[in-house]
Amino acid sequence: MTNNIKVVQPSDIHKEETYTPTSGMKSAARRALRWKEEGKAKGAGTPVGWGRATDIVAGRSMSLSTVKRMYSFFSRHEVDKKGKDFYNNSNPSNGRIMWDAWGGDAGFSWSRKIVEREKNRAQKAWEGSAFNR
Incomplete structure (x- = not known):
């Protein structure tokens, strides 16, 4: 009698995908930290926001959970762009400073793209599953 047990190697274990900040995100976060200084x-x-800026500037990889929190931040704070001094680079509003701390416009488009891609993957997995029959 043969045993059909597969031995799982450490390299076989699924590692959570991580995401690396872009140069545009690093530039925005660096600007926010400079304004703070x-x-x-x-x-x-x-x-949390200042920690995010530090992580982005350092180029630290981020989990999907973190990317989702970033997308949530940007979605809630997009209205800040309509505020006074958002586009005033010599005396920026706090909304602008924190927008850039989280990666700026580059961070918003980056996080939105990742979140939408993951939603599409999840939807396709659901459509192909036995639970959707």
């Missing part, structure tokens, strides 16, 4: 970010952001 210059004292222009009084009252702006949270430790």
Whole structure:
């Protein structure tokens, strides 16, 4: 009698996909950190937002969960673009500073693309599953 047990090697275990910030995101986050150093970010952001800027500038890979949080941030704060001084680079609004801390426009389009791609993958998996019959 043969045993049909497959031995799983460590290399066989699925690793969560990670995502690397783009150069545009790094540039925006670097600008936000510079504005903070210059004292222009009084009252702006949270430790999470400033940590995100630091991670982006360092080029640290991000999990899908983090990318989803970024997309959520941008979706909630897109309205900040209509605020006073959002486009004033010499005296930017706190909304602009934190928009850039999270990766700016490049971060918004990057996170949206990843989230939409993952939603499409999940939908296709559902459509092909036995649960959808």
